[in-house]
Amino acid sequence: xxxxxxxxxxxxxxxxxxxxxxxxxxxxxxxxxxxxxxxxxxxxxxxxxxxxxxxxxxxxxxxxxxxxxxxxxxxxxxxxxxxxxxxxxxxxxxxxxxxxxxxxxxxxxxxxxxxxxxxxxxxxx
Numbered sequence: 001x002x003x004x005x006x007x008x009x010x011x012x013x014x015x016x017x018x019x020x021x022x023x024x025x026x027x028x029x030x031x032x033x034x035x036x037x038x039x040x041x042x043x044x045x046x047x048x049x050x051x052x053x054x055x056x057x058x059x060x061x062x063x064x065x066x067x068x069x070x071x072x073x074x075x076x077x078x079x080x081x082x083x084x085x086x087x088x089x090x091x092x093x094x095x096x097x098x099x100x101x102x103x104x105x106x107x108x109x110x111x112x113x114x115x116x117x118x119x120x121x122x123x124x125x
Contacts, residue, residue: 001025001114005095008119011085015123019080021095021116029073032103034112035080037091037121047093048080049105058105062088085123092118 007019021033034049048069049058057069063082071078078095096112103111 001028001097003095003097003114003116005093005116005119008093008121010122010124013086013123013125015085016081016083017085017121019082019093019095019119019121021078021080023076023078023097023114027073028076028078028097030101030103032098032100032106032111033071033078034096034098034106035069035078035093036096036109036112037089037093038118039088039091042091044094044109046107046109049107050078051104052098052102056105058107060107082121085121087123087125089121090123092120094118 002024004022030052035047037047038044050069054071066084068081095116097114099113
């Protein structure tokens with residue numbers, strides 16, 4: 001299973017970016033998916049998760065109201081729409097596929113078995 005995250009880049013504060021995570025090698029349709037990030041000098045942290053149906057979503061408090069997560073199971077792809085970006089959003093963003101079939105959202109990194117290589121998001125003030 002391979003996950004390819006893309007869409008990162010350099011953006012000014014207040015701007016928007018859309019990250020994509022394409023899954024290949026196995027269908028991710030029956031599994032929850034999530035986004036995590038690791039900022040400079042920080043530990044990896046949960047950002048957002050989406051259930052296998054796409055109807056359930058969960059966000060860390062710092063991005064609520066600014067980020068949305070979605071998935072297109074026909075394309076085996078997940079998205080993270082990031083609006084009103086802040087300098088503190090600067091991080092490497094990683095996408096992941098859950099390990100539980102028919103999974104709901106989960107904030108714990110231990111519940112994800114496959115990870116992408118990460119895409120850098122840099123927000124300037």
